[in-house]
Amino acid sequence: MSKIEVNQIEKTSTGSEITVLSPLTMDHPLKIKVYSTSQINALTASTGQLVFDSDQSSLKIYDGTQWAAVGAGGGSSDEAFAFSLIGD
Numbered sequence: 001m002s003k004i005e006v007n008q009i010e011k012t013s014t015g016s017e018i019t020v021l022s023p024l025t026m027d028h029p030l031k032i033k034v035y036s037t038s039q040i041n042a043l044t045a046s047t048g049q050l051v052f053d054s055d056q057s058s059l060k061i062y063d064g065t066q067w068a069a070v071g072a073g074g075g076s077s078d079e080a081f082a083f084s085l086i087g088d
Contacts, residue, residue, distance in 0.1 A: 003027050032059065040067055 007022040045062040
């Protein structure tokens with residue numbers, strides 16, 4: 001049986017997101033939504049959105065302007081984000 005444990009979950013003011021105010025613990029791997037490159041390019045994306053590109057076999061994050069491969073380098077926050085997904 002899968003289980004997610006948190007101390008507190010709150011609905012945001014827009015009602016379209018959930019904010020977790022404490023560390024999130026899961027018993028199973030996190031599954032990221034999989035899209036083709038053309039499907040990703042057709043999304044109305046918001047900053048911080050995370051998807052897996054099945055055509056390029058890469059995890060991508062939307063930085064507010066464009067989709068960037070997570071951990072692609074350049075000293076951006078993408079590298080730190082990738083590290084936090086793997087575990088610190």
